Amino acid sequence: MKLWSKGLEPDKMIEDFTVGRDRDLDLLLAKYDVQGSKAHIKMLSEIGLLKADEWEKLDRGLDEIAKDIENGKFAIEPGVEDVHSQVEFLLTQKLGDVGKKIHSGRSRNDQVLVDLKLFFRAELKEIAAAVNKLFVTLQKLSEEHKDKLMPGYTHLQIAMPSSFGLWFGAYAEALIDDMQMLLGAYRIADQNPLGSAAGYGSSFPLNRKRTTELLGFSTLHYNVVAAQMSRGKTERAVAMAISSIASTLGRFAMDVCLWNCQNFNFITFPAELTTGSSIMPHKKNPDVFEIMRGKCNILQSLPNEVALLTVNLPLGYNRDLQLLKDLLFPACTELRRCLEICDFMLANIIVRDNLLDDPKYDYLFTVEEVNRLVLEGMPFRDAYRKVGMEVERGEYRPVKSVAHTHEGSIGNLCNAEISFKMQKLLDQLG
Numbered sequence: 001m002k003l004w005s006k007g008l009e010p011d012k013m014i015e016d017f018t019v020g021r022d023r024d025l026d027l028l029l030a031k032y033d034v035q036g037s038k039a040h041i042k043m044l045s046e047i048g049l050l051k052a053d054e055w056e057k058l059d060r061g062l063d064e065i066a067k068d069i070e071n072g073k074f075a076i077e078p079g080v081e082d083v084h085s086q087v088e089f090l091l092t093q094k095l096g097d098v099g100k101k102i103h104s105g106r107s108r109n110d111q112v113l114v115d116l117k118l119f120f121r122a123e124l125k126e127i128a129a130a131v132n133k134l135f136v137t138l139q140k141l142s143e144e145h146k147d148k149l150m151p152g153y154t155h156l157q158i159a160m161p162s163s164f165g166l167w168f169g170a171y172a173e174a175l176i177d178d179m180q181m182l183l184g185a186y187r188i189a190d191q192n193p194l195g196s197a198a199g200y201g202s203s204f205p206l207n208r209k210r211t212t213e214l215l216g217f218s219t220l221h222y223n224v225v226a227a228q229m230s231r232g233k234t235e236r237a238v239a240m241a242i243s244s245i246a247s248t249l250g251r252f253a254m255d256v257c258l259w260n261c262q263n264f265n266f267i268t269f270p271a272e273l274t275t276g277s278s279i280m281p282h283k284k285n286p287d288v289f290e291i292m293r294g295k296c297n298i299l300q301s302l303p304n305e306v307a308l309l310t311v312n313l314p315l316g317y318n319r320d321l322q323l324l325k326d327l328l329f330p331a332c333t334e335l336r337r338c339l340e341i342c343d344f345m346l347a348n349i350i351v352r353d354n355l356l357d358d359p360k361y362d363y364l365f366t367v368e369e370v371n372r373l374v375l376e377g378m379p380f381r382d383a384y385r386k387v388g389m390e391v392e393r394g395e396y397r398p399v400k401s402v403a404h405t406h407e408g409s410i411g412n413l414c415n416a417e418i419s420f421k422m423q424k425l426l427d428q429l430g
């Protein structure tokens with residue numbers, strides 16, 4: 001039986017097609033649906049639309065449902081369309097007619113909106129925690145390996161000396177930019193849409209500031225149409241944050257695959273963290289980072305998918321919006337899994353030392369030589385030419401030491417400053 005049924009049940013095929021994966025995906029919203037309903041009925045009681053004893057019964061009923069959700073005893077039954085219908089159905093079953101009063105002044109359109117805002121807020125915090133965990137690990141590795149030099153490349157040709165301190169630290173700092181995107185998405189999610197009802201408000205004297213306060217949102221979507229428009233817009237922001245983090249992670253995964261290759265041989269992992277081949281007995285493949293790279297590449301299509309789904313929708317609620325859940329929910333889970341496994345792998349990474357002793361890396365030091373001559377007083381262009389000619393004649397002999405001191409360079413990583421930058425963002429996440 002549908003909430004909206006007037007006696008005629010819809011065709012089974014229509015029902016299956018339109019409900020889609022909602023019965024599964026909505027389980028993730030259940031906890032927030034109850035939270036939203038609790039705030040709504042409290043407000044309804046305060047504006048006189050529910051009597052004190054009615055509010056009490058409903059509130060207790062919702063608490064019981066919340067407990068069932070927590071204990072994994074909540075399910076969306078076949079024939080029930082979504083989590084909103086299921087919660088109302090359970091309340092009516094438990095409490096009779098009073099259960100039917102809960103829906104005054106709201107619609108499933110603002111209900112799902114508020115559920116999603118609460119869900120994304122929590123999810124973004126979880127993702128932020130996972131990003132920060134990886135950030136801390138990368139910074140630790142950066143400090144631990146700051147004296148180990150490695151080749152730096154441009155055009156994938158050896159260029160100048162780099163270090164493991166720079167490499168690990170670079171990805172840590174790149175995650176801060178991703179965190180900015182995440183914070184932006186969080187702020188967009190942190191606004192109360194409840195009370196926008198079907199998308200055009202209600203003639204009841206709803207107190208939207210009160211539900212904002214009760215749900216801990218930092219502000220409201222004031223304009224009810226803007227509130228409805230935020231479905232899709234919030235997801236777009238979340239998708240961009242996810243994509244941004246995935247781009248950093250995917251790139252890191254590529255570095256690892258390359259540098260773990262025997263031709264580079266900069267890093268390795270314990271055998272039990274690699275995978276074998278069914279035919280080649282010597283194989284220790286970096287499959288974890290290959291899967292990570294692939295998943296992160298796919299995750300980067302998310303903003304595009306959200307855009308394609310929503311780009312030409314007419315104003316107001318449209319059922320297409322339901323499909324945003326199919327895109328965003330699994331993506332949040334995938335991203336978190338990638339962050340977690342990356343952190344796990346890094347706890348076991350083995351970094352090789354003395355890489356630059358190999359003569360194939362001699363030319364990494366030409367700029368060091370040019371700079372040494374400049375410091376002795378030779379104009380840069382002359383020094384460049386002198387060293388260049390030595391290289392051409394095969395007479396160049398490197399002095400394999402580096403003394404970089406400026407901020408953010410091999411000898412002065414500024415990890416404390418970078419860590420401070422991250423902390424400032426995390427503090428704003430509330």
Ligand code: ARG
Pocket residue numbers: 022082108109112317319321322
């Ligand atoms: N499952 C729907 C969604 O996610 C809930 C809102 C239904 N509203 C409606 N008018 N059909 O969008």
